[in-house]
Each structure stands twice: as structure tokens, then as C-alpha cells.
Amino acid sequence: MRKFYLSKYLIFSDLEDSCIIFNGFSGNMDVVSAEFAVKLKKTGPGGEPDFLTPGELEFLRQRGHVTELQPELERAAFRKMAEELHRRECAENVKSGFLSLLMSYDCNLSC
Numbered sequence: 001m002r003k004f005y006l007s008k009y010l011i012f013s014d015l016e017d018s019c020i021i022f023n024g025f026s027g028n029m030d031v032v033s034a035e036f037a038v039k040l041k042k043t044g045p046g047g048e049p050d051f052l053t054p055g056e057l058e059f060l061r062q063r064g065h066v067t068e069l070q071p072e073l074e075r076a077a078f079r080k081m082a083e084e085l086h087r088r089e090c091a092e093n094v095k096s097g098f099l100s101l102l103m104s105y106d107c108n109l110s111c
Contacts, residue, residue: 002068003048003068004049004052004057004061004066004067004068005046005047005048005049005066005067005068005069005070005071005074006040006043006044006045006047006048006049006065006066007023007025007026007045007064007065007066007067007074008045008071008074008075009023009024009025009026009064009074009078010022010024010065011023011024012037012040012041014034014037015031015034017033017034018031018032018033018034018037019031019032019033019034019036019037021037021040021065023063023064023065025064025074025077025081026063026064026065027064027100028064028065030063030065039051040065045071046070046071046074049066052066
């Protein structure tokens with residue numbers, strides 16, 4: 001049986017009656033109901049979201065909010081991707097860049 005975990009890179013930004021969920025690994029952003037966001041928050045980073053229907057699970061998996069990687073393996077995959085992007089940028093010596101900010105009071109990226 002496959003196990004799924006809530007991404008450690010999931011950020012919540014509460015709105016009035018909904019919530020924006022942003023994944024810092026995949027870069028995907030989605031709007032969910034406030035009630036659904038509460039369930040995700042209670043699950044916690046790296047937790048198993050047992051309450052998801054198969055359809056919800058598949059959608060969140062495709063968007064990167066849920067992963068089959070255990071928390072330490074997800075972190076290693078993120079590090080590998082970041083190092084590869086850095087290596088490519090240094091090799092190409094591109095003098096441009098970008099910055100993406102999503103402001104939130106509950107950011108868990110520990111910058």
C-alpha cells in the first residue's frame with residue numbers, strides 16, 4: 001500500500017472564507033476552502049493526510065502538495081533540485097534572475 005505525506009514545503013495564506021496553499025517545491029498555488037485548509041494544517045508537514053478522498057489525493061499529489069516521499073527524502077529531493085539549478089545558472093553565467101514572494105504569517109520554510 002502506497003503512503004502519502006503532506007509536503008513540508010506547503011505554505012498557507014488564509015483568506016476570509018478560503019485559503020491559498022502554495023508549494024515552495026513545485027511552485028504550484030491553489031485555493032481551497034477554509035475547512036479543507038484546517039484539515040491540512042492539522043495533519044502537519046510530513047503527516048499522513050488520511051482524510052483525503054482518492055480524487056483529492058490525486059489532485060494534491062499532481063500539484064506537489066502531497067508526496068510519496070518521506071519528509072527527509074523530500075528534503076533531499078528539494079536540495080538536489082536546488083543544487084542542480086544553481087549549477088546550471090553558474091555554468092551559463094546568466095546575469096538575470098527572478099524573485100517570487102508569497103507573504104504569509106505562517107511560512108514554514110525557515111529562511
